[in-house]
Amino acid sequence: MYSSKIIRLRTDQGDGLPAAVDSQEIISGVVVSKAAPPQQEVAVRAAAPSIAQARAADPVQSEFKIVLLDNGDFIDLEGQELKAQDIGDGAALYSFVGDSSRVRVSSNKPVFMILGSGESSNPELSRLRVGKATRELVYSQIKKKSASAVPVTVTRVSDTLRRVTVNETLAAGEYVLIVPGSGRAFLFGLR
Numbered sequence: 001m002y003s004s005k006i007i008r009l010r011t012d013q014g015d016g017l018p019a020a021v022d023s024q025e026i027i028s029g030v031v032v033s034k035a036a037p038p039q040q041e042v043a044v045r046a047a048a049p050s051i052a053q054a055r056a057a058d059p060v061q062s063e064f065k066i067v068l069l070d071n072g073d074f075i076d077l078e079g080q081e082l083k084a085q086d087i088g089d090g091a092a093l094y095s096f097v098g099d100s101s102r103v104r105v106s107s108n109k110p111v112f113m114i115l116g117s118g119e120s121s122n123p124e125l126s127r128l129r130v131g132k133a134t135r136e137l138v139y140s141q142i143k144k145k146s147a148s149a150v151p152v153t154v155t156r157v158s159d160t161l162r163r164v165t166v167n168e169t170l171a172a173g174e175y176v177l178i179v180p181g182s183g184r185a186f187l188f189g190l191r
Contacts, residue, residue: 064116066123066177066186068105074113077186078103082178090142096128096135096187100174103188110188112164112177121180123164125150128174128187135174135187144180 067074078101084092114123126146128135139146151167164177170190177186 064114064179064182066179067113067115068103068188069111069113070105070107075103077101077112077177077188080185080187082183082185084139087138090140092139092141094137094139094176094185096137096176096185097133099130099133099135101135101187101189105188105190108169108171108190109166110170110190111166114162114164114179116160122154123152123177123179125152125164125166125175125177127171128176130174135176137176150175 066077068077069075080096082094084094087093112123124145126137127148127150128137129148130136137146137148150170153165153167155163155165157163172190174187174189177188178184
């Protein structure tokens with residue numbers, strides 16, 4: 001959602017659909033024109049932006065959140081913007097600020113939940129190389145995966161929920177979960 005003003009649209013069937021309100025003018029429905037003299041005030045309907053305009057103005061492809069399921073509790077992962085630096089031979093380098101994540105995981109087979117709607121590619125879990133105040137990942141743009149990718153299983157629980165389980169035991173270190181096309185990286189460390 002782009003707005004802190006959230007409403008629920010109800011229909012005569014089901015629980016309703018979540019929706020966002022982008023402007024107080026849309027909520028009020030009528031705006032009084034200030035240009036007209038007081039005795040001739042004209043009601044002007046607020047124009048809502050079209051879906052095409054909203055999509056063109058905002059480059060976000062889909063709205064989702066990735067959390068870690070740990071002992072029956074949801075833990076937010078560290079999120080950073082995903083920026084690639086071309087290093088040649090069809091490879092890119094992703095660098096993340098900090099030498100370790102503030103999110104620490106104790107399980108060596110963590111379970112993640114991807115919350116949100118929209119069709120998106122399956123996530124990739126990769127181990128990061130730790131350097132001076134950075135964590136790095138080399139990604140093959142030709143093979144569309146990193147050299148340190150860890151096999152995962154993605155299960156669609158519902159239209160808005162996917163479960164990601166790790167297929168093998170993880171070693172201690174720093175990791176990143178990336179959903180291709182999202183522009184975001186979700187980081188964590190394993191003790």
